[in-house]
Amino acid sequence: MLGLTALLRGSDYVVESNRESGYGRFDLDIFPKETEKAGVIMEFKAAADEEEMEAKAKEALMQIETRRYDTESQKRGIKTVWKYGIAFCGKKVVVRSS
Numbered sequence: 001m002l003g004l005t006a007l008l009r010g011s012d013y014v015v016e017s018n019r020e021s022g023y024g025r026f027d028l029d030i031f032p033k034e035t036e037k038a039g040v041i042m043e044f045k046a047a048a049d050e051e052e053m054e055a056k057a058k059e060a061l062m063q064i065e066t067r068r069y070d071t072e073s074q075k076r077g078i079k080t081v082w083k084y085g086i087a088f089c090g091k092k093v094v095v096r097s098s
Contacts, residue, residue, distance in 0.1 A: 012037070022068025029069070031076055038080040039073045047089040054087070057096040061085030065098070 014031040021029070030040040043060035047053040064070070064083045073081045085096045 019072070021072035022070070024063070024067035024069065026064070026069040026072075029072065031073065032078060035077040035079070037078075038082050039076075039078040040082045040084070041069050041073070042084045042086055043069070045085070045087045047087045047094075050089050050092060052087075053089050053092065053094040054096075056087035057085045057094040059085065060087065061096050061098055 012033050014033065015028070016031070017028050018025050019029065026041055027044045028040075028042040032039055041064055043064050045056035045060045047056045061083060062085070064085065070081045070083070083098045087094045
């Protein structure tokens with residue numbers, strides 16, 4: 001996923017992964033250089049089977065909230081942050097947002 005964000009680097013966004021923020025380490029955070037733009041936090045979970053994917057996506061989203069991964073965005077003055085919990089199982093994916 002980090003490779004997919006390569007085009008954003010050096011332009012209007014700063015892309016960071018596995019950095020401390022709040023009470024843990026987020027998987028992927030995209031910070032806009034202009035604080036009126038929205039930032040993005042993504043947390044990823046691997047599911048053992050397809051039936052587990054929905055729960056894992058919700059778990060990832062809850063982790064963003066409970067561990068306060070938006071703390072770094074707030075420090076940078078970013079007011080709007082899109083949060084995504086993403087679960088993978090093989091080639092299938094479930095995405096949940098708040």
